Amino acid sequence: MENCEELLKKFTALDGAGLAALDKAYGWSLNAAELRQAQAHFKKIRREPVRGELESIAQTWSEHCKHKTFSGPVRFSSGGKVKKYKNLFKETIVKATRRLNRPWCLSVFKDNAGIVEFGRDKKWGLAFKAETHNHPCAVEPYGGAETGVGGVIRDILGVGLGAKPVLNTDNFCFGRLDSKARLPKNALGAERVFRGVVDGVRDYGNRMGIPTASGGIYFDEGYLLNPLVYVGCVGLIPADKIEKKVRPGDLIVSIGGRTGRDGIHGATFSSASIEEETTASAVQIGHAINEKKVLDVLMRARDLGLYDALTDCGAGGFSSAIGELGCETGAHVRLENAGLKDTRIEPWEIWVSESQERMILAVPPEKLPALEDLLNSENCEYCVLGEFTSDGRLLVTFNNEAVVDLSMDFLHEGVPNFEKKASYVPPGISNRPPRAPGKSHALVLKRLLAHPNICSRHSVITQYDHEVQGGTVIKPLQGRSGDGPGDATVIWPHSATGDLKDFSGFAVTHGFNPAAGRLDPYQMALYSVDEAVRNLLCSGAEVSRTALLDNFCVASPRDPKVMGALTLAAEGCHDAAVGYGAPFISGKDSFYNQSKDAAGRDYPIPLSLLISAVAPVEDVRKAITINFKEAGDPVYLAGVNRKGLGGSVYGELYESGNNYLSPVEIKAAVRLYGAVLKAVKNGFVRAAHDVSQGGLAVTLAEMAFSGELGADLDLGGAASERGLSELELLFGESPSRLALEVVKGKEREFLKLVRGLPVKKIGFVGAGPALELRLGAKRLIREDFRALKRCWKRELL
Amino acid sequence: MIIEVWTKGKYAASEEAALLARLRAAGLKLGGVKLSRLYKVEATWPGKDFERLGAELLADKITESYTLSNRPGLKGLYRVEVWLKNSATDVVGESVKEAIHDLLGRSPAAVRFGRAYYAFRTEEKKLRAAVAKTLVNETVNVFGIKKI
DSSP states (O other): OHHHHHHHHTGGGOOHHHHHHHHHHHTOOOOHHHHHHHHHHHHHTTSOOOHHHHHHHHHHTSHHHHOTTTTSOEEEEETTEEEEESOTTIIIIIHHHHHHOOTTEEEOSSSSSEEEEESTTSOEEEEEEEEEOHHHHHHOHHHHHHHHHHHHHHHHHTSTTOOEEEEEEEEEEEOOTTOOOOOOTTOOOHHHHHHHHHHHHHHHHHHHTOOEEEEEEEEOGGGSSSOEEEEEEEEEEEGGGOOOOOOTTOEEEEEESOBOSTTTTHHHHTTSOOOSOOOGGGOOOOOHHHHHHHHHHHHHHHHHTOOSEEEEOOTTHHHHHHHHHTTTTOEEEEGGGSOBSOSOOOHHHHHHOOOSSEEEEEEOGGGHHHHHHHHHHTTOOEEEEEEEOSSSEEEEEETTEEEEEEEHHHHHHOOOOOOEEEEOOOOOOOOSOOOOOSSOHHHHHHHHHTSTTTSOOHHHHTTSOOSTTSOEEEOSSBTTTTOBOOSOEEEOOHHHHOOSSOOOEEEEEEEEOHHHHTTOHHHHHHHHHHHHHHHHHTTTOOGGGOEEEEEEEOSOTTSHHHHHHHHHHHHHHHHHHHHHTOOEEEEEEEOOOEEEOTTSOEEEOOOEEEEEEEEEESOGGGOOBSSOOSTTOEEEEESOBOSOOTTOHHHHHSOOSOOOOOOOOHHHHHHHHHHHHHHHHTTOEEEEEEOOTTOHHHHHHHHHHHHTOOEEEEGGGSOBOTTOOHHHHHHOOOSSOEEEEEOGGGHHHHHHHTTTSSEEEEEEEOSSSEEEEEETTEEEEEEEHHHHHHHHOOOOO | OEEEEEEOGGGOHHHHHHHHHHHHHTTOOOSEEEEEEEEEEEOOOOHHHHHHIIIIIISOTTTEEEESSOOTTOOSSEEEEEEEOTTSOOHHHHHHHHHHHHHHSSOOSEEEEEEEEEEESOOHHHHHHHHHHHTOOTTTEEEEEEEO
């Protein structure tokens, strides 16, 4: 490193190669333009930087902290047309939220999480955030998942003046468990990553006492080398505790874990592809009990008004957290005051270390003694690092020696951004009638039910404590025996509100469809939002109050095709949000999810967009589940069966020659969902289940075996596009459809509400075990629900 | 001092079956497995203090046994010992260190948590490969194998 230290001393005189060599040696992941910008700054102020300053710049300007790709300029070209964006994120996702301008959105895109109004008397805000922790999980699945969960919980603890977490969510993408692909050196197999990630999510969530009760798992070879681990958290915050403001003179107090050498360069790691050799310092193991102590202190300190502002120490550590909190004031940090795990640590390392379980509070000096009493009573460690100033400078010292002395303006606004090229060439699409697979429909259905993207997740779900806090009303496993699938989780957060008379709750769901994204990224976004909204509807949530999160995971943005697909998906998010009246309230993006395979070729993930949705449930006692409930009840299909097997699980199993993706018709869907919701709220609907992966046959099979009741259904009675084939009818995944079990004595009232809409009766729930699907007089499938359930209930782990 | 804790035979069937299945899925042929938890307590204390930690803190009297030396009754097989690297945070070790302070009124210099796996009727080379594939991540773990 002596050579690097020499280079650092003449930083302002280095040429491009020297800057690049220094960047590589120190692991900053700054590009050439950013290095030149930093160099120009130090030339301007006529001195050489010290390492801590360049580390701070690398952290602050990292993709993880700055989201410079998504919020930068983009030039999109497709089919001879060009569209330019100054800020892709603001001109698509944020634009939709601004246009909708919902009064119940209390805080969007400006804090650690989005907050919407919650509860009967509007005294509460509901905060929701989802994050990814992909690169750490690829390297060390258990630790990566744990710290991912810990990080998103801290986002909720650090939103406003602190929200109480009431639900964790988890969505994973892994390579196929039966993959035969040769892995590059140091890459972990899919099963290994899967097991480690599940263990990590389980251990952290369970130890924190937060239910992990909503999510999904998706298998695709595209994720073999780059698994995706989306973790989310929902919290409740008093409506009068949402605003926070640092005041000059406030003390900078770090509470929770100590600082160590673990987690150095986690933020800059996110700006790089995973290489074969990754140092252990970029990953770490979480300590849930330390974070639980922080949670317990914060909830009491918040209500006692012992601090003016707070945020979490996430990527970038002190550098990022104190930099953000003090960006309008300035800060003086004395690193010698930091509580350390190990004294063999350089001052700059203390500054950028991403050691877990730490929060930064801005504490008025006169309130420090009371806060100290509280911290000591919970055995929660803390240290006073310095104070927020009013000079607009970030001054970091160690025993009076400067570690960082930079203007906040340069640090936060100085990052150069350049236009990314984006292009899109649509793939060939065929909408010809699908070829028959040469298998019976029943056999196809059984294969679909056993497919890893459809089969039961019970071996994962049951590892999580989804009952802690006692508010999980609609659980992830549903049905008569509590072992069937579910569309939504419904939470009654009385543990946070303390109000046992207010039965207000909320539902959380997700939409995710990378298979559609391979055919049409714009439609993928629409499909994902449509699925998330429909899932909410299936629990009885108020879909007109849906709030969304977007979490994009993308390969290298240096590839114009990757940026092109991202641009189209972002446009889809805009149009879907406006169309469904569902604003985005928060989001996150993760780039560079690609690696080299064993042969040294680029191995990128498919464009991946997780839509998470939350909506209020007026009265949790009226929430519904997916399973058939009572023999004799009529079954209806809401929505139109449309052509196309594009993006379907069936299309993955059988070569049909058809890859058409039926477009989402948002206006029709919104009208339909509004009417169905009225029927659910009036108690006319006993069960509802969306038609998604596997198609209508899978939906009806899941309703039957979850309810342990058969059904006799004529699918010819449903609203269908002309010329629809049997395969498309049974296994197509066209959007905006849901199957409904209507209460026998309420059919007339139900029909009044859905008059004029494509809601058609297809048969009745049966008392016996047979599920029979017909097309007029022709029997398509007749199977015992128990046999279908056996296929579905395979062990993933 | 290393304190080794294991589940008594009549309660260990499920954890041994799960481990066996994982190793077999990794392509290893073997006759059976046993597993233990290891607590390396760095302190120069009298032996009775470590005995007390084993009996009162680390092992459940009904379902578990412990030893301060070699686990009895295991011979002619391979012992795999897995630890977190010193650079990796050991959360269990830290928690046990606090618990030891609460029990004895003084703290050891450090506590590290590890695992021991015993494999019957197998080959060392194949065992090493299977362990590397399933039970350890060499980014954060170190492990060793010896015949006992």
